[in-house]
Amino acid sequence: MFDILAIEDDQRMRELLKEILSRNGCSVFTAKNGEEGIGLLERRTFDLIITDLKMPDIDGITILSKARELNPENLVIVITAYGTVESAIEAMKLGAYDYIQKPFEPEELMLVIKKALDYKRLADENLRLSSQLESCRSEELIGTSPRMTEVKILMERISPLDTTVVIEGETGTGKNLVAKTIHRISKRSSGKFLSINCGALTETLLESELFGHEKGAFTGAIKQKQGLFEAAHGGTLFLDEINNASLNMQIKLLKVLEEGRIMRIGSTESVPVDVRIIAASNIPIKKEVDEGKFRQDLYYRLKVVTVTMPSLRERRDDIPLLAHHFLDRYRERFNKEIQGFTTEAMDTLLTYDWPGNVRELEHVVERGVILEHGKKIGISSLPAELRSRPKEIMSSKSVMRLEDMERQLIQSALRFFNGKRDSAARALGISTATLWRKLKKYNLD
Ligand SMILES: Nc1ncnc2c1ncn2[C@@H]1O[C@H](COP(=O)(O)OP(=O)(O)OP(=O)(O)O)[C@@H](O)[C@H]1O
Ligand SMILES: [Mg+2]
Known part of the structure; x- marks a missing residue:
């Protein structure tokens, strides 16, 4: 279960947050102002912090910087009032993970939160893997999957x-x-x-x-x-x-x-x-x-x-461990300060077919270490053949038609938002009118 701290001065909003989050299986702590929030932050750790940006005493930006100062790993999501997206973007530049705009649908809130918690899980997993790697370095033959x-x-x-x-x-x-x-x-x-x-x-x-x-x-x-x-x-x-x-x-x-x-x-x-x-x-x-x-x-x-x-595709569980193993090797060799992989890059490594198996993975990581300028190997530092082959949509047997894919995407967005068209359109990045046209085209009314 995830521990979430919600800092919000508006009582109704605070209760709403608490209700939605608890309903989704989170353990929720609330603070009615900035001071109370910072007090809690100093006493214990949370998996995620949600804070209103505009509050009478201490504002969300101050809470954000305090939270990051206490622990740089702290994940903060800011809540911003309708029409003040600029301040949210400002907050993201200062290290907020994401923002959500008031008023919001419970599903929208949960979408943002789930994304943040997934990120958190991956970051923790990275840490766990590094320490696991430490213990098996002497063995050389990397892999803890059942097959290995x-x-x-x-x-x-x-x-x-x-x-x-x-x-x-x-x-x-x-x-x-x-x-x-x-x-x-x-x-x-x-x-x-x-x-x-x-x-x-x-x-x-x-x-x-x-x-x-x-x-x-x-x-x-x-x-x-x-x-x-x-x-x-x-x-x-x-x-x-x-x-x-x-x-x-x-x-x-x-x-x-x-x-x-x-x-x-x-x-x-x-x-x-x-x-x-x-x-x-x-x-x-x-x-x-x-x-x-x-x-x-x-x-x-x-x-x-x-x-x-x-084969590597029969033991995908070992991919993260192997990738980190090779990252360590080549980071040292090329004297680079790369810490890990972005979620997107790791997803790509996890879904690729690896015809060349571990040797191919090793070369991909080596190349990534050489090309990457940031702190994490990102998707742009991976070879094109890895990026352009989404596994589920393409196989040797069939290639999905673009239209079929669009129809499926729209269907799943509507399911996710319980049929709410404006939320689905926003999530899909199109206008409600465009969505309406596409619904007609695909007979999805
Ligand atoms: N489980 C593993 N842990 C760490 N490194 C591995 C692992 N498996 C393979 N490698 C590395 O991948 C590369 C290829 O491995 P290796 O040469 O043993 O493969 P192979 O099966 O003999 O391939 P080929 O059939 O082409 O000869 C080597 O650099 C090896 O160190
Ligand atoms: Mg060989």
Whole structure:
């Protein structure tokens, strides 16, 4: 429940405020003049302060500055008489959060108040996240969503064992990071963590990288070379993009896994290797098996444990935490004083689809830190593709017609204001006459 302080000299207005706010589930404290209001402000904190601007003793502007002086986080909404919007705008320049004009409808008042309380909630949430971040900074793998917690629990369980692990997930979901973390918390952590991308090299090069070669094994092999399997002895070898290894290479890998020994190219003797294998793929390997692109025997040998990384859109709860994590990183790197994200920007981050997952989010935040000149990363510092894709209205399947959207907006505004046309028109930013015309056009009478 929110605690709200209402300072208003007019008794009827004071009672009206109290009634509307209580009815909407707020706990309301009232003060009949500025002095009483400031007295209360000095004694305790409120989630929101509503003050009349014009009062005989101490005026609303003085209360506003006093409230902000006592606590810069104090949210103040001013009430202004009809026709004196200038003074309200003046108050907003001095730090008032919003204003409401007398006379007002209860719904209008609640609209302004709900917006302020949402803002307050977000500001508190930002604070909470920063402290949460502090406690998990050491872990590096950020995320507290159920899906991410599952991954972390599985990681803890399998790390101490020497089993082979397959990590599957879309690009940018953190497969490399998870592989490194598994190594770091395993009993092999004092050994090396080496990785190779199976899709980036030709078959011969990959083979010589993995197994090494004897001097003179092929043209260019001017001296003996140790392969990664040997170099990672006692540690972990990460085979990234294993799905891109050729079928021929897959046979060779299966052999190593089964025998625990390798043979350098050009050698006739095999040597034992003690390496834990972690493999990653950005498409489900099972699918590749079904299509005949991946050997079933190798697949079964590898997938003793499979860690499936959730895409970012499957764990949107983690977006704020991740965004703040990257903000911290890049704020420091670029030496900027940015404190957070505007509500609008965070909303955009929360609704975007993130095809590039955490990597894309990281780049978006990095870019935002570079471009932003204000204290908070705003929507204008986000890339255009994030801003221009309201999720609910557009999908690959359908694009909403502008007219349908207008009709829906008008309907919901009317519902919100219980059919009061002038309030709905004002909220929509059009005249009552325009609203009337549109109602006729859409048959909404
Ligand atoms: N949970 C997370 N917490 C913090 N940073 C993360 C997290 N997941 C991913 N990252 C960061 O996002 C970036 C991409 O992660 P990573 O390289 O591990 O993804 P990937 O799944 O291996 O992608 P690809 O399939 O393209 O290789 C890295 O900078 C990584 O540090
Ligand atoms: Mg990777």
